[in-house]
Amino acid sequence: MSLAHYDSIWLGADVVTLRGGRYGIIEDGAVAVRGDQLAWVGPRSELPPSHGAVVHDFGGGIVTPGLIDCHTHLVFGGDRSREFEQRLNGVSYADIAAAGGGILSTVNATRAAGEDELLALAEARLAMLLADGVTCIEIKSGYGLTLESEIKMLRVARRIAQTHPVQVKTTLMAAHAVPPEYAGRADDYVALICEHWIPEVAALGLADAVDGFCEHLAFSPQQIARVFDAARAAGLPVKLHAEQLSSLGGSALAANYGALSADHLEYATAEDAQAMAQSGTVAVLLPGACYLLRETQLPPVALFRRHGVPMALASDSNPGTSPACSLRLMLNMGCTLFRLTPEEALAGVTLHAARALGLEAELGTLEAGKMADFVHWPVAHPAELAYWLGGQIASTVVYRGQRR
Ligand code: DI6
Ligand code: FE
Numbered sequence: 001m002s003l004a005h006y007d008s009i010w011l012g013a014d015v016v017t018l019r020g021g022r023y024g025i026i027e028d029g030a031v032a033v034r035g036d037q038l039a040w041v042g043p044r045s046e047l048p049p050s051h052g053a054v055v056h057d058f059g060g061g062i063v064t065p066g067l068i069d070c071h072t073h074l075v076f077g078g079d080r081s082r083e084f085e086q087r088l089n090g091v092s093y094a095d096i097a098a099a100g101g102g103i104l105s106t107v108n109a110t111r112a113a114g115e116d117e118l119l120a121l122a123e124a125r126l127a128m129l130l131a132d133g134v135t136c137i138e139i140k141s142g143y144g145l146t147l148e149s150e151i152k153m154l155r156v157a158r159r160i161a162q163t164h165p166v167q168v169k170t171t172l173m174a175a176h177a178v179p180p181e182y183a184g185r186a187d188d189y190v191a192l193i194c195e196h197w198i199p200e201v202a203a204l205g206l207a208d209a210v211d212g213f214c215e216h217l218a219f220s221p222q223q224i225a226r227v228f229d230a231a232r233a234a235g236l237p238v239k240l241h242a243e244q245l246s247s248l249g250g251s252a253l254a255a256n257y258g259a260l261s262a263d264h265l266e267y268a269t270a271e272d273a274q275a276m277a278q279s280g281t282v283a284v285l286l287p288g289a290c291y292l293l294r295e296t297q298l299p300p301v302a303l304f305r306r307h308g309v310p311m312a313l314a315s316d317s318n319p320g321t322s323p324a325c326s327l328r329l330m331l332n333m334g335c336t337l338f339r340l341t342p343e344e345a346l347a348g349v350t351l352h353a354a355r356a357l358g359l360e361a362e363l364g365t366l367e368a369g370k371m372a373d374f375v376h377w378p379v380a381h382p383a384e385l386a387y388w389l390g391g392q393i394a395s396t397v398v399y400r401g402q403r404r
């Protein structure tokens with residue numbers, strides 16, 4: 001009888017596979033790893049005989065896929081805690097913006113910071129997300145708004161992947177805001193992004209996707225369409241911040257471009273949901289921003305369910321609207337604020353988050369052939385991951401087959 005060859009076997013826990021977006025619990029399961037991939041997943045009682053594998057017994061608890069934070073603005077200079085305080089002392093957002101605050105203050109601080117400084121700041125924030133079992137993270141540019149500083153942000157994001165046990169997907173988001181140099185000339189700025197920046201960043205291999213902010217205070221659907229055309233010409237997939245503050249049809253536009261995801265979506269309509277379902281565009285829900293802005297319009301979760309739009313959850317970690325440091329807290333907020341079930345929430349940071357990054361063939365579920373990224377949690381049931389309001393659960397993270 002031939003013996004299977006595995007490098008390691010991890011057992012003694014229930015395996016929450018997330019196959020098909022359901023918990024898919026295998027009681028008393030086992031996970032076998034070869035190289036950096038899962039070679040076998042199933043009930044311990046059916047584990048094929050093998051030789052040479054190092055066996056790890058968790059002695060209880062559950063194993064889930066590594067968590068994926070599919071929407072962050074992790075790299076930025078400065079912080080906006082004093083603005084947060086000013087607002088709570090009655091200073092209006094408009095007054096803060098007029099005094100050079102708001103997103104522009106982050107742009108100034110990010111432009112002024114050196115690459116190493118930005119890296120150190122991002123690493124401190126990354127450490128908090130990693131402690132929550134995150135094994136893959138998306139990071140956007142968009143606080144530089146010059147070619148040089150956008151490239152600087154993306155380089156920092158790439159360096160994080162080289163120096164930390166985490167997979168990083170980078171997104172060029174030059175169309176985040178109109179930079180001060182182009183005030184009143186948004187079309188000229190869009191032309192610059194389309195004709196020069198996207199081709200250049202694509203040629204440098206620094207971006208895995210292109211994103212934009214479709215909103216009255218940012219860019220119109222027409223302007224975003226030009227950005228998407230340029231992304232397409234450069235061979236890059238697209239995503240979009242859409243329907244966050246008003247309904248402009250940005251999510252349907254994104255769907256028409258076959259976008260990986262449309263994100264925020266508080267004001268999305270039935271037409272938007274239908275278009276997204278047709279194109280397989282993931283709805284990325286961001287409860288941290290909703291919470292901080294005290295937004296009362298909630299994303300139409302029931303519509304997404306009805307139309308079969310896959311829903312992901314992410315931190316939107318950014319200094320202005322979601323200074324979030326915990327993806328597990330987002331699970332809780334997704335359930336409490338948006339009425340997702342804990343099962344939907346967990347699928348939203350695994351399978352559907354993988355899909356929002358174009359990584360569903362490699363990540364997001366526990367099954368043979370996918371990357372060996374998984375987390376052991378000393379809890380009895382996966383609902384507990386969404387239950388606690390933050391705090392830490394002493395998890396064990398395995399990244400690419402190695403204990404992290
Ligand atoms: N939507 C948001 O909520 C953030 N960006 C975006 O496109 C706000 C970013 C900031 O205020 O710094
Ligand atoms: Fe965002």
